[in-house]
Amino acid sequence: MFKKSKTPFVIVLTILIGFGSFMSCKKDEVTPPEVEPPVLMSTPLYDTLGWFIQGGDPSMAIEGQGTKSISDPDNSGQMIQAGRLAIRKVVEGSLQIIAGDTVLAKYFPTLLNEVGNGNTTGFAQLLESFTDFTQQAVSGQMVYQGKSMADAHNNMTYSRFGSANQQFVTDNADFDKFVGDIVLAAQGLNVPNSVIGQLGVILYSTENDIVQ
Amino acid sequence: MKTRKKIKMVATILLGGAFLFFATLVIHIGIMVYGKEALPLATTQIGRLDFDEQINEGQANAIENQFKNIEGVKSTYFNVGSDILIYTFDNRKNSTENIYKEFNQGSNYLSSRYTVSEEDLSKGCPAIESDSFYGKLTSMVSKIVN
Numbered sequence: 001m002f003k004k005s006k007t008p009f010v011i012v013l014t015i016l017i018g019f020g021s022f023m024s025c026k027k028d029e030v031t032p033p034e035v036e037p038p039v040l041m042s043t044p045l046y047d048t049l050g051w052f053i054q055g056g057d058p059s060m061a062i063e064g065q066g067t068k069s070i071s072d073p074d075n076s077g078q079m080i081q082a083g084r085l086a087i088r089k090v091v092e093g094s095l096q097i098i099a100g101d102t103v104l105a106k107y108f109p110t111l112l113n114e115v116g117n118g119n120t121t122g123f124a125q126l127l128e129s130f131t132d133f134t135q136q137a138v139s140g141q142m143v144y145q146g147k148s149m150a151d152a153h154n155n156m157t158y159s160r161f162g163s164a165n166q167q168f169v170t171d172n173a174d175f176d177k178f179v180g181d182i183v184l185a186a187q188g189l190n191v192p193n194s195v196i197g198q199l200g201v202i203l204y205s206t207e208n209d210i211v212q
Numbered sequence: 213m214k215t216r217k218k219i220k221m222v223a224t225i226l227l228g229g230a231f232l233f234f235a236t237l238v239i240h241i242g243i244m245v246y247g248k249e250a251l252p253l254a255t256t257q258i259g260r261l262d263f264d265e266q267i268n269e270g271q272a273n274a275i276e277n278q279f280k281n282i283e284g285v286k287s288t289y290f291n292v293g294s295d296i297l298i299y300t301f302d303n304r305k306n307s308t309e310n311i312y313k314e315f316n317q318g319s320n321y322l323s324s325r326y327t328v329s330e331e332d333l334s335k336g337c338p339a340i341e342s343d344s345f346y347g348k349l350t351s352m353v354s355k356i357v358n
Binding site: 105115 | 250251252253254255256257258259260287289290291294296297298300303304307308326327328329332333351
């Protein structure tokens with residue numbers, strides 16, 4: 001009698017176990033019960049912004065206008081919440097002003113980063129991340145997935161900010177300038193001062209985390 | 213012989229384990245990014261021109277208009293106090309180098325094209341690190357599954 005190898009047996013057993021696991025995951029063909037889509041969080045400020053970007057009177061906060069799904073003018077075939085679109089428009093204008101601001105441009109070199117033809121730009125990435133952060137702060141929806149403001153602006157927790165030898169000094173004057181640039185962008189879009197004031201309060205709530 | 217067999221087995225288990233972990237990570241990323249829409253304005257890039265002379269409001273308007281006629285340029289913003297022009301453009305249609313060349317062909321102003329140094333690029337916001345290994349892998353998987 002010759003000694004039989006166990007390898008084919010182990011392979012067959014593994015396949016059987018894998019197949020069994022896969023089949024056990026297969027859903028029964030039963031029509032799922034109709035589930036109501038989750039209600040998205042909103043605030044009067046988010047509703048006002050959503051109403052404003054649709055051409056409505058910005059002195060009113062009409063419930064549901066912030067989360068209303070409308071067609072995205074900058075992303076063909078995609079839909080976007082009206083409130084988010086308003087925020088993104090303000091952020092887009094702000095980033096251009098910041099890129100031309102001699103005091104602040106040093107904090108955002110990624111904005112002017114040159115990339116190859118057709119590649120996603122640093123501007124697009126920062127626009128998305130900054131819009132997510134502001135949308136979360138304004139609407140209460142948990143959409144921001146980046147680092148905390150404190151971690152993102154500290155070289156000890158995020159090597160891309162400052163350096164171990166030469167720390168950027170994020171002082172209060174620079175933060176005021178940053179908020180000022182956002183106000184300029186919002187004014188350029190004719191966002192009413194009452195709304196800009198509320199956005200300013202939200203921005204200043206992050207000051208202690210960013211100015212370290 | 214026995215030791216060699218043991219080493220071989222341990223190496224196989226370690227390599228197999230590493231491969232399984234990597235495969236799990238790739239599949240996880242694939243599931244997370246599947247169906248994710250492309251970023252809006254993904255190919256919109258910012259360019260900056262620093263003027264060597266003082267530019268007044270009227271001249272700034274004229275320069276902005278000249279820029280808006282260049283292929284691919286989408287919007288402009290002139291910081292008059294700092295003599296800096298910021299413009300956005302579609303990087304599928306043009307490049308900062310070409311735009312600068314084209315502008316200079318029809319302009320008498322002295323200016324320089326602003327470029328970011330590698331050193332500066334390594335330190336700056338944003339809060340999501342797209343240059344990291346995880347960032348690059350996510351972008352690669354996203355291109356494959358979408």
